[in-house]
Amino acid sequence: MNDQVIDPVGADADCPARGPSGEMRVALPSADAVTTLAEAREAIDGLDAALATLLEHRTAVAAVVQRLKPVGGFAGRDPERERRIVEAMAARAPSLGPERLAPIVNAIIEAGLDAAESGR
Numbered sequence: 001m002n003d004q005v006i007d008p009v010g011a012d013a014d015c016p017a018r019g020p021s022g023e024m025r026v027a028l029p030s031a032d033a034v035t036t037l038a039e040a041r042e043a044i045d046g047l048d049a050a051l052a053t054l055l056e057h058r059t060a061v062a063a064v065v066q067r068l069k070p071v072g073g074f075a076g077r078d079p080e081r082e083r084r085i086v087e088a089m090a091a092r093a094p095s096l097g098p099e100r101l102a103p104i105v106n107a108i109i110e111a112g113l114d115a116a117e118s119g120r
């Protein structure tokens, strides 16, 4: 796990800190520093809040992509682009690797396409 904290001031479990230009700052707790169940759950809640915020923004941007592509939505899926996304994420998440990340990325992409097609 990354032993890194990006400006934890202002970040809490329910609301990742937002910078003035819309960037998100999130505490990245070191697994070594987490020793109790309560601390572990607090750390996970903060990470999940950041993930949810990122997913909400990703969904909005993916919907724009669907409108810009010649064929959008599920009909316009691009397996090669999706494979490259998995590979790029695996480079940043080596403990998961491409095999474990692929179904996660697929679920994220399908949820985004469903949200875009249904107008949310």
Ligand SMILES: C=C(O[C@@H]1C=C(C(=O)O)C=C[C@H]1O)C(=O)O
Binding pocket: 062, 065, 066, 069, 076, 077, 078, 079, 081, 082, 085, 108, 109, 112
């Ligand atoms: C967003 C695109 O459309 C689809 C959705 C993707 C996504 O949500 O990341 C990726 C590839 C496509 O299947 C794209 O082509 O870039």
